[in-house]
Amino acid sequence: MLPDWKKFTLRQKIGQMIIVRASGFLFDHERRYPTWEASNDKLFSWLNTLNIGGVILLGGSAAEITLRTRQLQKLSRVPLFIAADIEEGVGQRFSGATEFPPPMALGEIAKYDLETAIELTYNMGKIIGKEALSIGINWVLAPIVDINNNPNNPVINIRSFGETPEIVSQLAKAFIEGTKNYPILTTAKHFPGHGNTDNDSHIELPIINSDSKRLNNLELVPFREVINAKVDSIMSAHILINAWDKKNPATLSKKILTEQLRKNLNFEGLIITDALIMGGISKYFSPEEIAIKAIKAGANILLMPNNLNNTIETINDAVESGELEIEAIDQSLDKIWKAKNKIYNYRHDIDSVYTLSDQNTQKVVTNIIHKSxxxxxxxxxxxxxxxxxxxxxxxxxxxxxxxxxxxxxxxxxxxxxxxxxxxxxxxxxxxxxxxxxxxxxxxxxxxxxxxxxxxxxxxxxxxxxxxxxxxxxxxxxxxxxxxxxxxxxxxxxxxxxxxxxxxxxxxxxxxxxxxxxxxxxxxxxxxxxxxxxxxxx
Structure with a gap:
């Protein structure tokens, strides 16, 4: 049973709007990225005092993640979002679970047999949903709905389902439908489309010079389709769209997140930022600017802010000074609670025993490999x-x-x-x-x-x-x-x-x-x- 968020203090509400990076390994000395992944002492302190909304995990075996997620949930007063970038299967990040070929393999199949590609993608989504829940992950940061229409794209590439809006739309919807067999959240990324870039937003800020007509008729097509398919959340991209906002990357742009995504596309779910430590945004704005501008733009969840305590204090001060409206915080909490209720109303299902990487799942993997x-x-x-x-x-x-x-x-x-x-x-x-x-x-x-x-x-x-x-x-x-x-x-x-x-x-x-x-x-x-x-x- 979730507590009443309306009884939270302002800082407690803000904490729920933040997801931090944590290692999937149980012990500190095994952390692969200590710059980004908090030590256990710090992470446990955050859970106990800051009321953070969730964690994103990387590293460890599927068996270890099962222990890790249970550990973190027990330490948190409010049930956590536990997310992972598992676009290619739980085994992509956590050994022992199923790892699929990249999404573009399914797009290859779709070129000559769309029906089979849709069926395989549906099964892929179903398997990922099942295996994620079995180890305690409740938020799948997939599918990618970017159209890889630039062969030199270094970051999307074969993570995309393909090069056309038709194939990407059909397969992204099939993936989402597959996950609906289980109470798990999905994420379409990276809005409004990271496919036509030739640099990586993890390092630099990509600039898109497409006009509005092209954006609407190409990049936004899959997003419309997954919104109709009831995707739970959409992740923003750290890219500059000159046709819509010449000053602010999409993550920090009200013209893009509120005007385009909320109003024009009628998206009512959660808007989550891409990681705020990425160079495409952190090189150009201070952590304080990023936090305030992202919320003003319409983001509900801040993923991996650079300094957690400073971020919470910055947002708190902005609300108290009137720079940020409390309504923006409360609207985010309302959406967060709707998403958490979807997960935790089915807690008995999450506790069921599921199998990982069994014979049937391997048949799906083998079919995708052979057919692509x-x-x-x-x-x-x-x-x-x-x-x-x-x-x-x-x-x-x-x-x-x-x-x-x-x-x-x-x-x-x-x-x-x-x-x-x-x-x-x-x-x-x-x-x-x-x-x-x-x-x-x-x-x-x-x-x-x-x-x-x-x-x-x-x-x-x-x-x-x-x-x-x-x-x-x-x-x-x-x-x-x-x-x-x-x-x-x-x-x-x-x-x-x-x-x-x-x-x-x-x-x-x-x-x-x-x-x-x-x-x-x-x-x-x-x-x-x-x-x-x-x-x-």
């Missing part, structure tokens, strides 16, 4: 037994390759066929070109927050051109961004080459791609374990 994969007409790759061969794997960052271990299929399958492993960062690819071995080239590359680019940099492209000017490349597998594959096609090196493209980078995606490349499938291949004895030697 792209292949050349030159398959399979026939290995030459006596020749020396190398498995050249190219990654963005050697310190951030969780998808590759000694037992990953991208390593073990080629190894079983005589390929020696060589892993290199894309920026250093030129350092391994002086090698006369036949080469299987595997590239793991996709757009991601903080990456600053969406594909191969110019230096890496020059190295690839040099490699493909020789007769050494035998085959190519690209995992992640289709725009990387498009570049290889554009430079005409794939015409006579066996190649595979997979949106996913997980071990399941690697196994399917490598098996297809070398024609290692049999009649039972779809159900073959990734640890099959015939491959992993």
């Amino acid at each position: 994969i792209r292949t050349s007409s030159k398959l399979p790759l026939k290995t030459i037994v006596k020749n020396k061969k190398r498995n050249l794997i190219v990654v963005d960052n050697l310190l951030s390759i969780s998808f590759l271990t000694q037992q990953s299929p991208g390593i073990t399958i080629p190894k079983s066929l005589g390929y020696d492993l060589q892993i290199v960062e894309s920026i250093n690819l030129q350092n391994v070109l002086d090698d006369n071995r036949l080469t299987l080239l595997q590239i793991f590359m996709r757009g991601n927050p903080f990456r600053a680019n969406a594909g191969l940099c110019d230096k890496s492209k020059a190295s690839c051109l040099k490699l493909f000017s020789t007769s050494l490349p035998q085959g190519l597998i690209v995992y992640g961004s289709p725009y990387v594959l498009d570049w290889f096609i554009k430079i005409n090196v794939t015409q006579n080459l066996p190649w595979i493209f997979s949106y996913g980078q997980t071990i399941e995606s690697q196994e399917v791609a490598c098996r297809k490349l070398f024609d290692l499938f049999d009649e039972n291949s779809a159900q073959t374990s990734r640890f099959s004895d015939d491959i992993f030697v």
